Amino acid sequence: MLGSSHDIVLSELCAVLFASLPRSDQRRKGVEYLRGLLGAQGRKSVRNIARLIGGQATEQNLHHFISSSTWDWDPVRAALAHYVTAVAPPQAWVVQQTVIPKAGEHSVGVDRRFISSLGQVLNAQQAVGVWSASEEASMPVNWRLHLSRAWLDDVPRRSQASIPASVNTRTLGDCAVEAVLELTRSWGLPTLPVVMDVRELDGMKAVRRLRAAGVPxxxxxxxxxxxxxxxxxxxxxxxxxxxxxxxxxxxxxxxxxxxxxxxxxxxxxxxxxxxxxxxxxxxxxxxxxxxxxxxxxxxxxxxxxxxxxxxxxxxxxxxxxxxVPHASPAQLFRLSLLTGRVERDFHEIADRTGVRDYTGRSFNGWHRHVTLASAAHAVAALAHGGGRSPRRVG
Known part of the structure; x- marks a missing residue:
């Protein structure tokens, strides 16, 4: 059962989040899925969510809702970003690389990858998330799933995962920059400093693209x-x-x-x-x-x-x-600390609301799931007043 504070935030967010969904049954399933992400025990699979809500028929309906329905996740994600930035104004957009280990080879985007931060080769998906971050709270608002050339050039596998024709080869750094620029260029969100670790990326290419776009x-x-x-x-x-x-x-x-x-x-x-x-x-x-x-x-x-x-x-x-215009070294250091805020909130909230738990093969299904898991993260964070207070520079 969710607490009263969760229910209040959930109700307010859902009214905004699902306004673009044309059918009432889609809006109802969206609310059910969010409740399941917040309340189901263990891994936030469709089966566990359905067990909390209503059984086998519910499982089939929710699986279709996430993996093969027609609703567009992009306006839902944009609505989430606008809601989050309105109720918890961010100081920066923080980009975080996310590794999602997988046991099999059929999940969309999964590859054998050397993860330098872990010093080992993993069978995993790799994604980048853009987080709305301040010293008080951080919440994911946009995502890109990195797809290798092996995935994009494999016509049968690409077709099975329903990867759109518009998705082409991108480096992880390209994915990060494009996810940031979408916030301001497509969604009309404010231009804020972008904080990210480019040590494993083409760092100077990312710098050139951000500066060319006028992004601090x-x-x-x-x-x-x-x-x-x-x-x-x-x-x-x-x-x-x-x-x-x-x-x-x-x-x-x-x-x-x-x-x-x-x-x-x-x-x-x-x-x-x-x-x-x-x-x-x-x-x-x-x-x-x-x-x-x-x-x-x-x-x-x-x-x-x-x-x-x-x-x-x-x-x-x-x-x-x-x-960053007019920022002192101390202020810049303070912005860099927001990466720590995001890391803590990822492990303490996002992992618990299932951001890495999607098991399907569908490209759109992955994006629908991660969008709703981000919304569940926002509910959990805001219901607790923004979570644990951050480190403050004096």
Whole structure:
């Protein structure tokens, strides 16, 4: 049984979420599926959801509703994004890569993949989620499922999964950027800083696309990424391209202590050493990064290289590249902390509302399920007042 706070949020959200569904039976099944995601025990499979709601006939109906019905998940997802940003205004869009292990080989998009963050090869789907994130709460609002060329070029398998003809080869980085741009270009949501880890992606391609679109960003980079100190840089190497860690390492005298507190049950204080220096991309790339007419921010083609680490340990532990108008290094560091907020909420809420639990073969079925699982996450987060309070920078 859901609590009264869940029921209130669920009722309000469903009125907005399913307004685009033309039939009353579709709207009813949508509400049932959401209730099942929030209330079913264990894995949020159609069978477990149906067991909570009404048995075998319900299972068949819900399976059809998710995997092979005709309702369009895109306006439902857009409605979710507008609702979430209205009731819990975000500070940034945070992009998170999501690995979904699978036992078999028939689920749409599943491949044998080396997952560098885990250091192992897995049979898995890989997706990117865009999260509406603030220090108080984070909720997923858009998704892309990465499909390899092996899937897209296999005509029988592509047909069985009903992958639309419009879906073509994209890198994981392309998926991430396009999911972000859809929020503002197609759905009319505000342009906010994009926070993402590009160490396993084509990071500079992502930076170029975001800057060309006029989107501010804070992206985590590899320490070996070649950059050039901006004019007057502290390294003594002029405009020579150097690994990012060498450039930031020459700025130790610019470091400042930034403190924040976990306002959860622990309430533990934390501190970091943060330093920043203006940089440009390696020779030949500067022209592609120019974004004329953008207000504020660093000058011309310059970006801000940010280093952060724990006092008393080897510094820096993290490197970020940023272009956010008028933001100080401390504010940029604060934005980078939102990735931690998203990671906690993913494991504490999204995994419990079934975001990785779809077992069908249908491309549209995956998107319908993950859209409703994101809505269930929003209900759970908002019913608890935004969940655990975040770390705050002082």
């Amino acid at each position: 960003f804070v992206v985590r980079i590899n320490s070996t990424l070649p950059l050039s100190p901006a004019e007057g840089g502290p390294t003594g190497h002029g405009a020579e391209a150097l690994p990012a860690h060498r450039i930031i390492g020459a700025c130790r005298d610019r470091r400042r202590v930034v403190t924040w507190t976990d306002h959860g049950p622990e309430g533990a204080p934390h501190a970091a050493l943060v330093g920043a220096v203006r940089v440009r991309t390696a020779a030949g790339a500067a022209r592609t990064l120019r974004s004329p007419g953008r207000p504020g921010g660093v000058a011309g083609d310059d970006l801000l290289l940010l280093g952060a680490g724990t006092p008393g340990r080897r510094w820096p532990q993290e490197l970020w590249l940023a272009d």
